[in-house]
Amino acid sequence: MNNIKDQENINQKVILLRLDLNVPLKNGVITDQTRIDKILPVINFLIKKNCKVIIISHVGRPKGKVNKELSLKPICENLESKINQKIKLINEDIFKIKKDKLFENFDGQIIFLENIRFYEEEEKNDKNFSKQLASLADLYVNDAFSCSHRAHASISKITEFLPSFAGLQLETEINALKKVTSEIKRPITCIIGGSKISTKINLIKNLIPKFDNIIVVGGMANNILSYKGNSIGKSVKEENCEKEIENIFKTSNDHSCSIIYPKDVKIGKSMDDESQIKDLAEVSADDFILDIGPKTLKKIEDIIENSKTVLWNGPAGYFENPNFALGSYEIAKMIIKKNKDNSIYSVAGGGDTIAVLNQINAINDFNFVSTAGGAFLEYLEGKELPGIKVLN
8 A cells, every 4th residue: 555655746736635524513613623733744745745634524424415513614723723824614615626726815724624524426436526636636545544434535536537545544443453363462452332332343343353351341242141141131132133142152162262241330320320230149129230340351451461552443331421430440450550561462442432531531542543433433343445445
């Protein structure tokens, strides 16, 4: 895969740069800037090379229609303050834009095209739309790993019309995930949480032959607890997963991979309740399981203590209520402690996991933190990502 940083003669070229700046917005205010901070290296690199940069990104799911609430304006303003350079946001119809007019009467180096998903052609991977985008620049750079599992026009089809390169962040993401999945230092442990087990079944199956321990926490652990005959009260649980869970345990036996799930839990009578520790046998019909208990944390600590590599995707509980955030915080702290003495290689990924790390200012205390959710999981599942395939 060719990286833009290794290219000579890009001085003063016009670069079409695909980024993922899909940050959470509340009333037009950015509530988490992690994704913007991650792309600063590629922006600064291209500025130093005197390139003109046309940035493409999306926010939310406008489904091919203009939605002012999903404008990139607040992101442009945020980035302007971070790089101390004027940025121009273009609202004009992309089909009407001409390359030689783009930077006319503008002495800055960076232009944003408005939310690319305002065009239905984007998600359809439309050829003519890709061709028009390509006509605006000399080179294309994909630095949006977290979108690279999508066969969309600005990720996939566009590479047919322009010399195309990987960005700095994209290569860093892939190298970190390769390190976890192929250049493994054993024992290797995966901590996997979140609410839906169905979305992560294939990931678990793919990791079992490669990993020594898979620790299942969060809402998805309820399916395993229920499968093992425990009461989970009114807790979140998916239907019709029993066959898949049986398959997971069988496969793990075949490959000597331990599947670990909660020994004790923290419950509440509602999502905004205080927390109460219970052993599994004590969970009653009106309880919600919302976090892992101290015995489970001790077990996880022992496993992390004896691991050389840790992959973490998904929180251990309903961390939005501080009463049920301790499990996630403690897991983070266990990994950080091992990181500080360089005895572990750690990768964390996914939006909720990042939210947990941001709450305790620990985003820089892991070897690598991926802002990707779906692409992160699909890469680990062993799938070929459309956006990466076209760059190879």
